[in-house]
Structures are given as C-alpha cells and as structure tokens.
Amino acid sequence: MTHLIHIINPVKVDKNSDLYYAQPITFESILVAKNFSKHKEKITLCTTQFEEDRSFIPEGFIQLSNLNQSVLDVNLDLKTRKLPLIKDILNKIKEIDPCDYCIYTNVDIALMPHFYDTVFQYLEKGHDAIVINRRRLSNKYTKVEDLPLMYADLGKSHPGFDCFVFKRSLLDAFILESICVGISFLEVTLVHNLFSFAKKPLYIPDAHLTFHIGMDVLVPRKNNFYKHNRSVFFKTIYPKLKPYFLLKTFPYGTLTFPNRMIKWMLNPSLFTMNYLSLEKKNILQVIKAYLDEIRWRILQR
Template sequence: MSLRLIHVLNPFDSQNTDQQRIQEVTFQSIANALDFGTGHMEVKVCAIRYSEDMSPLPKYMTELPNLSRSVLDFGDFNPKRRYPLVGDIMEEAVKLNGDYYMYTNMDIALQPSFYDFVSRQIRDGHDAVIINRRRIPWEYANKELPEMYALEGKKHPGFDCFVFSKAIADRLILGRICVGIPFIGVALAHNLFAFAERLAFYDRAQLTFHLGMEVMPHREPDYYWHNRLEFFNRVKPSLWLHFDVSRFPYGRDWLPLRLIRWGLNPSLFIWMNIKLLLRKAFLSDRS
C-alpha cells in the first residue's frame, strides 16, 4: 500500500515578471518530477492562496480553501504586504490526512528525480527530510529546464524544503511566522529538529534549485523583525525542552568542526546550540 505525500505551496499573483518566471519554472519542474515517478508514494500537490490570486493553476494541483488571515492582522507594517502565516497553510494541508507532508517556497524548483528520492528516504525509515537548494545563475531563467537541471549550482546554507510525517505535522509550533521572509525556514527546521526521530539532512545534494545566486535575501525590516521575534519569543521557547542538539545538522561532528559549521550557517545559532550542549553535558553528569 503506497503512502500519501501532501506537497503544499503558496502561489501568488504578481506583476513582477521575474517572480512570474520563477513560479513558472517551479510549476513545470513539479510536473516533470511527477512524470518521472514518485516511487512508492502517491503525491498530491496542493495550492493555498488568497481569493484575489486568480491566475490559473496547473491541472495537477488541488486548490485548498482560500486563506483569510495574514501577518497584517498581527502588527503595524510598512509597506503593507499581505504575507500568509505558514501555520495557517499547514493547518489546511493537515486536514487532507496525508501520511507525510511537504512544504516548499515558490522559488524552489525540483529536479526530475526529487519525489522518487523522497520516497526512498521514507522507505528507509526517515520521519523527516530537509533538503537545501542549489543556486544557479539568474541568466538561465529564460532557458529550458533541462539546461537548468544540468547545472551543478552552488550550495546554499539556508533551509527551504521540508518533508515530515503526520505525527510531526500534528505537533508543529509555528506561531505567527509569515512566508516570504527570513525565519520561516528556521522555524520549520527547528520543529523538525525537535520532533523528528530520524531526520535526514542533505545540504549538498542536487535535488532542488533556485534561480539566483544570492545567499541572504532582501530584508524588509518590519517583517524580518516580526518573524525573528516570533521565533525567539514564541516558537523557540515552546520547542526548547524537545531539543536534543545531537539531532541538529552537524550535531555528531567533531566538536570544533561542529562549531564552525553552526557558525557559518545563518539558520543555526551557535550560542543557542552551545547552551544545548551544556544542558546535555549537565544532564549526562547528573545521570
């Protein structure tokens, strides 16, 4: 009996031609990955968006009920941008009762073998998978997908592709984190660090890609600080007791190398992880 993976995305209408092209690439890459094969999984690709987003969706996508809230309901922001809450997106997705769930941003395109790879990870017993994207030059934006697939690209340190079991989905703590702004990946990743029993982490694999070589996205200060404060004041404290630092990326590396890798990754926090190391050492001494 095959497992059911719910892949949820948040498409949006935009007058920006670059954003339109990015979403076109993402949509076509998903279609190609579905055609390539999904292993022992049934994959249901779903879109959730606002009622004013009326652009036609690919036929393979199922549209979920429209979003109603946005980050604007929880603060005074300038400029006014109706960014959805990732918690609202996942709440609707979980209603579909999949065995596994997947969230990616709209700027993350898939290699053809992507779903087959994820299927094998699940078959091998992993309850969560994080896959970091490869960055390819923007000048390839108007080329055909096979040319994009062929590029090795460059490693990216942030987290932007998440697969996780129903058991984890039911426990997600995401506060009022909004999409499209730094700290969405941080929040999702740290939920998986907290709740996954067998997390698979791939930071170099050629499985997803992003058009553009930037490492740190543009920060809109009001939204950036909203997400940052939501993570450190609401999400992280709720996850804290569930953290085992050995389950974090690089958490079993030789200690000096571990600290270097944590320090170089903008989505990991060396000062926080050192506290977790000390807590783990203290608890081990007491036992």
C-alpha cells in the same frame, strides 16, 4: 502505502518580481518530477492561496480552500505586503486524505526530476523529517524551456533551508504562531520545529535535488516584516521549543566537536547561543555517563 502531499503557496506578481520568472519554472519542475516518479499515484500536488491568486495556477495542482488572513491582520503595524502565515498554509493539508507525509517548499524552489523518488527512498529508511538544501543557479535562466539546461547545471550549494518533508502527525505538534512566509525566520521556525519533534530527522545539505534561480545567500533583512518574524520566533516560539532541543538531532549534531562547532556558528539559520547551550548539555551527559560507568564497575568488584 505512503502518500505524499506537496503543498505550495503561489502568488500572482508582476514582471518586477523575481517570482514572475521563478514560479512557472517551479510549477513545471514539480509536474515533471511527479510524472517522472514511479510513485506518482502516491503523490498529491496542491496549493493554497488568496482568492486573487487562483487564476494563474496550472492544471495538475489541487487548489485547496483560500487563505483568509495574512500577517497584516495579526500585526497592525505592518503595511503593504499581504504575506500568508505558515501555520495557515500547513493547516490546509488537513483538507486532503490520505496523507502520511507532507512536503512544503517555497514557490521559488524547483525540483529535479528524481526528487520524489529520492524522498521516498529516505522515508523507507525510517526518517520522519527531512530538510533538503537547494542548489543555486545563475539568474540567466528565465524560461520554462530552459529546464533541461537547469537540470544539467550543478550550480553551487546554499546553507539555508527551504524544502521540508515531515510526517503528517508532526504537524499537530508544531509551534508556528504568526510567522509569515517570504521573510527570513520562516526557515528558522520550520527547521527548529522539525528537529525538535522528529524522532529520526535527516539533514541533506548538498544534494542535487532542488534548485533556485539566483546566487544570493542572504537577503536584505532591515525591514519591519523581518523584525516581526524575528520577534515572534525569539519571544514566543523559541522558549516553547527549547526543552525539546537535542544536539544529536540538529544539523551537524553527529559531526566531531570542531566540525559541528564551525558549521553551526557559520550557518545563518542556526544560533550560537543555542549551540553553546546544547553543547554544554551534551558534555554534562557524557561526563555523567562516564562517572556512572566508573560507579557501576566499583560496585561489581
């Protein structure tokens, strides 16, 4: 029996934050999706949070132990924003048993009612990691009562990554270091880990499974938290992951050469330098296989 653990990291905010309106919608959509699923007994919803964030989390979510550090504790140059580390959030999953597959979504990502049943079908096909891109909806939606209207709104696609499904055993291989949530390069870190260690990953760029209120694609990046995540990724994580990279496992890797080149280079969460390196490696492998085939045919004569 496959058991799913879906973990999120709620944060208590005031009315000046977009999350003030987004999180109640997220909570309700997750509860609706679980109740809708024919596999509801195999789904556990849980949160991990700082102590001050516990009070507003609704029933239906198991509150795991509190987080006890933030990015402010690991980078003393950062101030004001108490952002959790993704490795601390995901490690809380170990408090739940049984757990075969894990789901992590940002707290501003809402689910369609058929989300979990769709995920189960993909897992039954043997995928050990799934990345699902969201749909973007207008910010005219601000109330939980508007959920039926949101379900009916197809919205627009989004190129970024914010919903991650993965086999529990992969968690032990992840290299996450001090990457914090709520800042760019969180998605970069997770997707590069998933497509490095998963054996049969799946990338779903344009399905109607999750959605986000707001049409923005790129968020402001010129801040010290962005610099922190970016530096940690390129200086510490990327060198350790690079030996595991394979072109065929990354998004667009199975497309034709022109298509994958264009899509890879336009996606803000993937990097041209990485693509060129993998493309070179792939071409060399193709050439070697071709030359080996010629060699074997000559030997058989």
